[in-house]
Amino acid sequence: MILMSGNAETIWSISPRCHVAQNCRKKALELGFEKPSTDEKWTKxxxxxMLAFFKSQKASKLGTTMLFQKYLVEPMQLQITPIIDGEFFPKTLNELRDEAPKKHIIVGETEFESLVFCKFFKGFYFNR
Structure with a gap:
């Protein structure tokens, strides 16, 4: 197994479900989605x-439009990340690691990968 580009322990790799849902809803509306209910609160x-709407969109329309917007949930937090949902990730990452079979791994990184965050955070500096 070869691991690249961060890990599940980074502060930006996992988000609360409510933040990811809020960002998806905002992006869907920006792309022209019309919510079936007229209630302010989102229903099931x-x-x-909304999921059907996203699935119907061309990849070229979505592209990277759901990442790296000017609005961020919190500093150093990506808008769309995995969530511990009880289905795809049925348990916490630590529990899943404990249960997983042991594997040999190679871990790598890129030298300037974190520069992507410099665009959004004035106080974030890369010191070499």
């Missing part, structure tokens, strides 16, 4: 319709 049906 609204979420199902």
């Amino acid at each position: 049906e609204d979420n199902i319709a």
